[in-house]
Amino acid sequence: MSTDAQDTASTPTRIRRAAEEILAEGGYEALSMRKIASRIGLSQAAIYRHYKDKDELVGTIVAAGYAELVALVERLNEKGGSPAEILAHTVRAYVGWAEERPELFKALLLREVRPASAGVAGLAPGVARRRRTFGLLADLLARGMEEGLFARADPELTAQAVWTSIFGLAARLVLEGELPREHREALIERQVNIIVRGLSP
Amino acid sequence: MSTDAQDTASTPTRIRRAAEEILAEGGYEALSMRKIASRIGLSQAAIYRHYKDKDELVGTIVAAGYAELVALVERLNEKGGSPAEILAHTVRAYVGWAEERPELFKALLLREVRPASAGVAGLAPGVARRRRTFGLLADLLARGMEEGLFARADPELTAQAVWTSIFGLAARLVLEGELPREHREALIERQVNIIVRGLSP
Amino acid sequence: MSTDAQDTASTPTRIRRAAEEILAEGGYEALSMRKIASRIGLSQAAIYRHYKDKDELVGTIVAAGYAELVALVERLNEKGGSPAEILAHTVRAYVGWAEERPELFKALLLREVRPASAGVAGLAPGVARRRRTFGLLADLLARGMEEGLFARADPELTAQAVWTSIFGLAARLVLEGELPREHREALIERQVNIIVRGLSP
Amino acid sequence: MSTDAQDTASTPTRIRRAAEEILAEGGYEALSMRKIASRIGLSQAAIYRHYKDKDELVGTIVAAGYAELVALVERLNEKGGSPAEILAHTVRAYVGWAEERPELFKALLLREVRPASAGVAGLAPGVARRRRTFGLLADLLARGMEEGLFARADPELTAQAVWTSIFGLAARLVLEGELPREHREALIERQVNIIVRGLSP
DNA sequence: AATGAATGAGACTTCATTCAT
DNA sequence: AATGAATGAAGTCTCATTCAT
Numbered sequence: 001m002s003t004d005a006q007d008t009a010s011t012p013t014r015i016r017r018a019a020e021e022i023l024a025e026g027g028y029e030a031l032s033m034r035k036i037a038s039r040i041g042l043s044q045a046a047i048y049r050h051y052k053d054k055d056e057l058v059g060t061i062v063a064a065g066y067a068e069l070v071a072l073v074e075r076l077n078e079k080g081g082s083p084a085e086i087l088a089h090t091v092r093a094y095v096g097w098a099e100e101r102p103e104l105f106k107a108l109l110l111r112e113v114r115p116a117s118a119g120v121a122g123l124a125p126g127v128a129r130r131r132r133t134f135g136l137l138a139d140l141l142a143r144g145m146e147e148g149l150f151a152r153a154d155p156e157l158t159a160q161a162v163w164t165s166i167f168g169l170a171a172r173l174v175l176e177g178e179l180p181r182e183h184r185e186a187l188i189e190r191q192v193n194i195i196v197r198g199l200s201p
Numbered sequence: 202m203s204t205d206a207q208d209t210a211s212t213p214t215r216i217r218r219a220a221e222e223i224l225a226e227g228g229y230e231a232l233s234m235r236k237i238a239s240r241i242g243l244s245q246a247a248i249y250r251h252y253k254d255k256d257e258l259v260g261t262i263v264a265a266g267y268a269e270l271v272a273l274v275e276r277l278n279e280k281g282g283s284p285a286e287i288l289a290h291t292v293r294a295y296v297g298w299a300e301e302r303p304e305l306f307k308a309l310l311l312r313e314v315r316p317a318s319a320g321v322a323g324l325a326p327g328v329a330r331r332r333r334t335f336g337l338l339a340d341l342l343a344r345g346m347e348e349g350l351f352a353r354a355d356p357e358l359t360a361q362a363v364w365t366s367i368f369g370l371a372a373r374l375v376l377e378g379e380l381p382r383e384h385r386e387a388l389i390e391r392q393v394n395i396i397v398r399g400l401s402p
Numbered sequence: 403m404s405t406d407a408q409d410t411a412s413t414p415t416r417i418r419r420a421a422e423e424i425l426a427e428g429g430y431e432a433l434s435m436r437k438i439a440s441r442i443g444l445s446q447a448a449i450y451r452h453y454k455d456k457d458e459l460v461g462t463i464v465a466a467g468y469a470e471l472v473a474l475v476e477r478l479n480e481k482g483g484s485p486a487e488i489l490a491h492t493v494r495a496y497v498g499w500a501e502e503r504p505e506l507f508k509a510l511l512l513r514e515v516r517p518a519s520a521g522v523a524g525l526a527p528g529v530a531r532r533r534r535t536f537g538l539l540a541d542l543l544a545r546g547m548e549e550g551l552f553a554r555a556d557p558e559l560t561a562q563a564v565w566t567s568i569f570g571l572a573a574r575l576v577l578e579g580e581l582p583r584e585h586r587e588a589l590i591e592r593q594v595n596i597i598v599r600g601l602s603p
Numbered sequence: 604m605s606t607d608a609q610d611t612a613s614t615p616t617r618i619r620r621a622a623e624e625i626l627a628e629g630g631y632e633a634l635s636m637r638k639i640a641s642r643i644g645l646s647q648a649a650i651y652r653h654y655k656d657k658d659e660l661v662g663t664i665v666a667a668g669y670a671e672l673v674a675l676v677e678r679l680n681e682k683g684g685s686p687a688e689i690l691a692h693t694v695r696a697y698v699g700w701a702e703e704r705p706e707l708f709k710a711l712l713l714r715e716v717r718p719a720s721a722g723v724a725g726l727a728p729g730v731a732r733r734r735r736t737f738g739l740l741a742d743l744l745a746r747g748m749e750e751g752l753f754a755r756a757d758p759e760l761t762a763q764a765v766w767t768s769i770f771g772l773a774a775r776l777v778l779e780g781e782l783p784r785e786h787r788e789a790l791i792e793r794q795v796n797i798i799v800r801g802l803s804p
Numbered sequence: 805a806a807t808g809a810a811t812g813a814g815a816c817t818t819c820a821t822t823c824a825t
Numbered sequence: 826a827a828t829g830a831a832t833g834a835a836g837t838c839t840c841a842t843t844c845a846t
Contacts (some may be wrong), residue, residue, distance in 0.1 A: 038221040056346065110311055110376070123380055123384075124380065124384075124386065153391070153400075157388060158391060160388055161388060162395070164372075164373050164388075165366040166369070167369040168367070168368040169365040172324055173370060175311070176322045176325070179325065181328050183325075184324075186355075187324065187358060190354070190355075190358050191241070192357075194362055194363070194400065195395065197399045197401070199398075199399075
């Protein structure tokens, strides 16, 4: 968020940034300690002073990316509007974020979730209490149900179903890359439309 | 599960099977010619008699997996029923298939699509003509629209939107692994419900 | 020399031809039994029916190439003319042959000579008796000396010295590849001139 | 021969030495990173810390060899004497150097010259300006021409013709290996004689 | 806090050759 | 006379990580 000059940033930050750059340029497979080190003019060994191992480094990046995504969703919820509007905005914002940072999205969401409870797992029951985004989404849906805008149903379960839909769209867009702008937008709107209508009473 | 008799199978088959096993156990990153060879007690070089290189081997596996999926969808469409029923069956079958062969699903659908036109790309315009599954899905939706069951809209675009939803659900289930059976089913039904209602006029 | 149709030629011949083609296209390093076999639609193992091993195959090719070169030099000597003229023609023909079949030239002359006595070794004493080309060259020089055209000296030693000069020119032309036509010719003529004048009394 | 103490030398030096040894024993084809590593009791990967890849390692060796050769020729030109004498000394020194370091000579001069302009290419026009040895040789010949010792001709072209002759002699001596000392010397002197007389007015 | 050096494992691929059929 | 299958060795290179300084 803060745009420090690269040279004055702390070493861990510079490492993280370099890693993100490489991730963005060449994908996860291209990310190696060697490349990170050479990009910031540091020895490979130096990285281990700041991050226990590659897993920890990747973990940090992923966590930061996740926080970004959470902030994005929070902001939308604070802006106000009808639940359906907020939902539509959220879909667009989520997809847009994925397309802007495709490699981060992949690193974040297209990887195995080791212990099912940890990380970005979103399908387990009770997730609305543990994960901020799901809590917000479930609350939003619950409000819509109370207002008679959406059909009554389990808000958490519904949040999960909606999320998998959005996630699927974002994932395909990221994985398939370039698509005609017009078609891409039509697709998003069609999806938004199906979801919103699908929730209606 | 069903066709054992590993020792009597042809070498290419044994190679393919070993590759799928490794894929299933450790994911794509774990797949190496070395491991395949040692697993079936063959020299590394021997593999190259049967598959030009790693790409060809993976390609064969992926193609077979895709064919399986196509056959599955075709069978459902032939069985008859209302478009909404067929659609619901398709979602369940697709998700079920993904969960049964998680690593194949990942190898097939969670990888980058290099030239957007090739491979499993599903979002490009005109895909209904090129890809059997999309053609079937678009036809199904068109029929539903004609019958007044679904709201009128571009069938291909709608097929793509529906597919990304289903794909998203399958992908999350595969990536997150174990989930309570009951919850898993509730989730699928909720998703089916949203999609079908989302399409209704 | 005889231009048989490839299909009717004997298998050993087809093998040899394929090997020469590969040699010409990609150099010695590119020559492999696998490539030869695939080029003529034969199994690798089949080659071993006709040639004991790679060495024998290469040996055969080299021998044939050498015979070609010998025939070339013989023809020039039979055509008549003054020794100086024949010598000049020989230089031009030798260099021209090398440039026409660069890979054969390299396989023939730019490789180690294992037992110093064998193969294409040309510097050992007595070579004029053992090797046809050297015999011809030495005879030519001897005739020139008798005619008072060339300064008197050991004909064999002189033949060797002259040959290394020509060989050096041919080798450099082959190794350095493309050169402006004009410059190439000027270079050859300059070399011919130096040699002929260098032999003059 | 002179600077032993292999154990105390720096790793890059030890790598280079091992490479040269292997080159000397088995030629370029025998040179492999594996062999180098095992010879100095290092892991293969360790070599890559000191040389980017095989090309860089070979390049370093070749460059050093070339520098050696240049220094040799320079020294002879500085020692003084008549152009004919210097030329004769140069031929002897060049051939002697080739015989002392046969594998280096082969690695340096018996390899393909990829882009005709680069590397050790000597036949292209204008080489006298680009390559120190050729410049020296051309200057030497020009001086001889001015002094009326050599017939007037293009000095660069003449230098190239002379060089190919010398190169041819050195190459054959290196390729054919052992030769009776006496015969070898007679051969060199005969070649020197032909060249010097060939240049005379 | 950082470095240079090294490691061991592993990646894919190609080679000449052999053997049973 | 030929094939398909297999082998063992070798090739270059990259990786995450460790350790002494």
